[in-house]
Amino acid sequence: MTTLPHFNPDDDVDPLPAAVADLRARIAAADAVLFCTPEYAGALPGSFKNLLDWTVGGPEMYGRPVAWVNASASPARAAKAHESLETVLRTIHADVVSEACRHVAVSRDRVVDGLVADPAARAGIAGVLGTLAAYALARTEWDPASARSD
Numbered sequence: 001m002t003t004l005p006h007f008n009p010d011d012d013v014d015p016l017p018a019a020v021a022d023l024r025a026r027i028a029a030a031d032a033v034l035f036c037t038p039e040y041a042g043a044l045p046g047s048f049k050n051l052l053d054w055t056v057g058g059p060e061m062y063g064r065p066v067a068w069v070n071a072s073a074s075p076a077r078a079a080k081a082h083e084s085l086e087t088v089l090r091t092i093h094a095d096v097v098s099e100a101c102r103h104v105a106v107s108r109d110r111v112v113d114g115l116v117a118d119p120a121a122r123a124g125i126a127g128v129l130g131t132l133a134a135y136a137l138a139r140t141e142w143d144p145a146s147a148r149s150d
Helices: 018-029 046-056 079-091 119-138
Strands: 033-035 065-070
Touching: 018 046, 033 119, 046 079, 065 079, 065 119
Parallel strands: 033 065
Antiparallel strands: none
16 A cells, blocks of 8 residues: 555554545455565565554454465565564564465566466465365454454
8 A cells, every 4th residue: 555654653543544534444444464575685674564554543353364375486585574573463463374374486487477376386376275265264253353352
């Protein structure tokens, strides 16, 4: 979301900036959230961290099933970004579905017009989605409002 303003905790009050309200509404409507982020300079990209910062003040991520996929050619790529992402997600009490977090090898030449063209990589990503979806479906009784303890 390129329209998100720079995070400032003083601005995390009603009425929220429109892009922030939209982000939080989309998260609230989701049964689960899957992240795929590159690593930049050994960490999460700043704009992505900004998006995560905007989720801290609302209840939408609390208890929400989440996972990530590393879709790069190297299993070591984005390892530090995913380590940092897990720290942030656990700090905001998202429900990290570890069995759905995995590396799926995708070389750049196998991405055509923004789509993964490699059948094995597509199957790996589908497996991640299937694992996360099955976990979320098994929690149909989950109510984020009742899960929050503070």
